[in-house]
Amino acid sequence: MTAAPAALRVEGLHAGYHGGLVLHGVGLHVEAGTVQALVGRNGAGKTTLIHTIAGLLRPYSGMVEIGGVDLAGKPAHRVARAGVGLVPQGRRVFPSLTVAEHLRLAAAGRGRDPMWTVERVLELLPRLGERLDHRGDQLSGGEQQMLAIGRALLTQPRLLLLDEPTEGLALDLAARVRGLLTGLAEAGLSMLLVEQRLDHAIEVADRIAVLDYGRVVFDAPTAQVRADPTTVQSMLSIDQPLPQGS
Numbered sequence: 001m002t003a004a005p006a007a008l009r010v011e012g013l014h015a016g017y018h019g020g021l022v023l024h025g026v027g028l029h030v031e032a033g034t035v036q037a038l039v040g041r042n043g044a045g046k047t048t049l050i051h052t053i054a055g056l057l058r059p060y061s062g063m064v065e066i067g068g069v070d071l072a073g074k075p076a077h078r079v080a081r082a083g084v085g086l087v088p089q090g091r092r093v094f095p096s097l098t099v100a101e102h103l104r105l106a107a108a109g110r111g112r113d114p115m116w117t118v119e120r121v122l123e124l125l126p127r128l129g130e131r132l133d134h135r136g137d138q139l140s141g142g143e144q145q146m147l148a149i150g151r152a153l154l155t156q157p158r159l160l161l162l163d164e165p166t167e168g169l170a171l172d173l174a175a176r177v178r179g180l181l182t183g184l185a186e187a188g189l190s191m192l193l194v195e196q197r198l199d200h201a202i203e204v205a206d207r208i209a210v211l212d213y214g215r216v217v218f219d220a221p222t223a224q225v226r227a228d229p230t231t232v233q234s235m236l237s238i239d240q241p242l243p244q245g246s
């Protein structure tokens with residue numbers, strides 16, 4: 001029996017802006033059906049990596065393999081069609097479109113018998129069902145985040161890229177988003193989760209990697225990080241709260 005191809009394999013990825021380097025040869029894997037968290041200081045290159053994987057930024061060199069197919073440098077629509085869903089940093093909800101319009105747009109052209117339908121997304125995220133006629137700019141931060149996640153699910157992802165999905169949310173809402181992601185992970189969805197807080201990453205992820213100055217400087221199973229959070233803590237900003245129970 002051959003193992004299923006990794007949901008994501010990034011190797012030797014170099015990327016940046018205007019010829020300048022931000023990612024200096026990044027290597028990162030997401031095994032199928034697992035959650036890989038990526039933490040790192042502000043400006044480390046996390047969003048640049050997410051954008052490069054999603055096809056929004058062309059790498060200078062390196063490999064981005066999705067489900068065994070190299071898609072490095074391919075445009076975002078090709079990467080999306082290969083099964084990559086993106087929940088971007090800052091949510092990027094359209095201010096003038098209603099929730100219903102966002103969902104309808106995301107669900108368009110997805111073929112027969114999609115795994116994720118608008119109905120199923122509304123079952124998972126009932127709050128959105130109560131807000132169908134509200135415009136993006138009328139939603140709370142938490143509602144916008146739910147919409148960003150629902151919209152990404154409607155693209156039928158096999159790999160979900162999430163860039164700081166709890167940024168700027170009240171603690172209870174952030175916890176609800178993490179609960180939602182845990183449920184999706186238990187259902188078998190592969191994820192690359194960029195998180196600012198190590199304790200939150202530990203809650204959701206199977207493995208935790210640290211990106212620093214555009215390089216992966218640490219990558220280990222979550223159990224190892226839980227047993228010794230200070231090693232990773234020391235690679236991050238100074239005032240990270242320790243995970244509970246440690």
Ligand SMILES: Nc1ncnc2c1ncn2[C@@H]1O[C@H](COP(=O)(O)OP(=O)(O)O)[C@@H](O)[C@H]1O
Binds near residue numbers: 040043045047
């Ligand atoms: N569009 C851009 N043009 C030029 N430089 C950028 C752009 N986006 C990000 N950068 C730079 O790339 C580096 C990494 O940024 P980013 O990937 O956003 O980091 P992170 O998400 O880890 O906070 C930073 O130095 C940032 O200023």
Ligand SMILES: [Mg+2]
Binds near residue numbers: 046047163
């Ligand atoms: Mg970022």
